[in-house]
Amino acid sequence: MSPATPAAKVRRVHILVGFLGGALVALMLLEIFLAFLLPRRVKRDPLLARRVAIYIYGPWRALARRLPERAADTLLGIYGPFGLLLDLALWVALLMLGYGCLQWAAGSHLAVGHNVDFGQDLYFAAATLVSTGPSGMAAQSTFARALQVLDAATGLAVLTIVISYLPSLYQAFSRRETTVSQLDARAGSPPSAGRLVVRAAERGGWAAVNSYLRGWEEWSAELMETHLSYPTLAYFRSQHINQNWLAALCTILDASALSVAAAPEGTVEEARFTFAISRHAIADLAYTFRVKPSEARQDRLPPADFDALIAELRAIGVELRDAPEDIRKRLEYLRSLYEPYAVVLSDHVELALPPWLAPESPTDNWRTTAWH
Numbered sequence: 384m385s386p387a388t389p390a391a392k393v394r395r396v397h398i399l400v401g402f403l404g405g406a407l408v409a410l411m412l413l414e415i416f417l418a419f420l421l422p423r424r425v426k427r428d429p430l431l432a433r434r435v436a437i438y439i440y441g442p443w444r445a446l447a448r449r450l451p452e453r454a455a456d457t458l459l460g461i462y463g464p465f466g467l468l469l470d471l472a473l474w475v476a477l478l479m480l481g482y483g484c485l486q487w488a489a490g491s492h493l494a495v496g497h498n499v500d501f502g503q504d505l506y507f508a509a510a511t512l513v514s515t516g517p518s519g520m521a522a523q524s525t526f527a528r529a530l531q532v533l534d535a536a537t538g539l540a541v542l543t544i545v546i547s548y549l550p551s552l553y554q555a556f557s558r559r560e561t562t563v564s565q566l567d568a569r570a571g572s573p574p575s576a577g578r579l580v581v582r583a584a585e586r587g588g589w590a591a592v593n594s595y596l597r598g599w600e601e602w603s604a605e606l607m608e609t610h611l612s613y614p615t616l617a618y619f620r621s622q623h624i625n626q627n628w629l630a631a632l633c634t635i636l637d638a639s640a641l642s643v644a645a646a647p648e649g650t651v652e653e654a655r656f657t658f659a660i661s662r663h664a665i666a667d668l669a670y671t672f673r674v675k676p677s678e679a680r681q682d683r684l685p686p687a688d689f690d691a692l693i694a695e696l697r698a699i700g701v702e703l704r705d706a707p708e709d710i711r712k713r714l715e716y717l718r719s720l721y722e723p724y725a726v727v728l729s730d731h732v733e734l735a736l737p738p739w740l741a742p743e744s745p746t747d748n749w750r751t752t753a754w755h
Contacts, residue, residue: 404484576637
């Protein structure tokens with residue numbers, strides 16, 4: 384069998400580069416489709432560009448842990464928008480590379496009478512993707528023209544999708560934060576379930592607690608839908624260091640669990656529904672971020688705090704379902720359904736979990752200003 388001629392070897396290289404370029408374009412288009420147009424899945428395996436952003440988060444978080452609290456919160460707050468822009472930059476850059484490879488593999492028919500080098504193919508593909516194409520070069524063959532049209536159409540589609548995506552993302556963030564900020568006056572800063580239940584029960588007993596928790600059922604459902612659709616939202620942080628979406632979700636779970644465990648039968652049915660959807664949300668989010676449930680390093684509600692909480696409820700005349708020991712057992716079971724997920728999410732996104740019982744404090748955000 385005669386050895387392959389140089390021309391045959393060059394042709395094989397062109398075929399290989401063309402195949403790799405086409406695969407790269409197809410992979411990026413698929414990734415953009417999954418990220419922007421098909422977001423509503425509990426689990427999506429990250430592809431090329433999104434995997435890079437995931438790997439960068441580890442060192443970013445490690446650096447933040449070495450900084451003072453406010454500086455760390457600022458650095459971590461930058462990661463959400465930065466990760467989104469990084470994904471977009473990688474998608475666009477790899478699309479440019481893929482189309483450049485296809486133009487080169489097709490013979491670089493971009494100039495009359497002679498071929499151009501790969502650098503010019505890449506420049507032509509990049510300029511076509513983001514504008515009307517470079518002056519001085521034009522596709523000469525039918526295949527090169529078809530690639531140019533597809534390249535330009537891809538750029539227009541990506542721009543349109545991103546412009547449509549960003550308002551939805553920031554609207555979801557705004558709705559989330561509006562509700563989180565409402566916890567300040569009701570549950571303290573940082574929020575605590577004990578403070579929330581005691582303050583609500585003082586006004587109207589378990590009926591008031593049940594009524595308030597009813598409103599959080601919709602918030603938890605929307606949080607689950609938006610954060611599964613747009614996982615980058617989990618890295619967007621609140622305006623105050625002592626507030627965050629995970630603390631709010633955990634506070635509502637704590638308050639719902641306490642209500643179900645301590646309130647007389649049939650008085651907090653809405654709290655049961657809120658607990659169910661909130662637990663669903665926190666479990667699905669942990670699954671989405673691939674963090675396995677883990678027990679807390681220390682008990683968030685030690686016996687002394689539990690006894691103090693029961694004493695506060697009795698002091699304001701709230702009727703309890705039965706003996707404190709029985710309430711404790713039911714509460715421990717309910718906590719076991721969600722706290723392991725809250726712990727690993729807290730470590731992953733570097734958001735502190737709320738205390739169960741915080742003292743009445745003049746440092747709630749609504750009581751303070753930048754000068755006091």
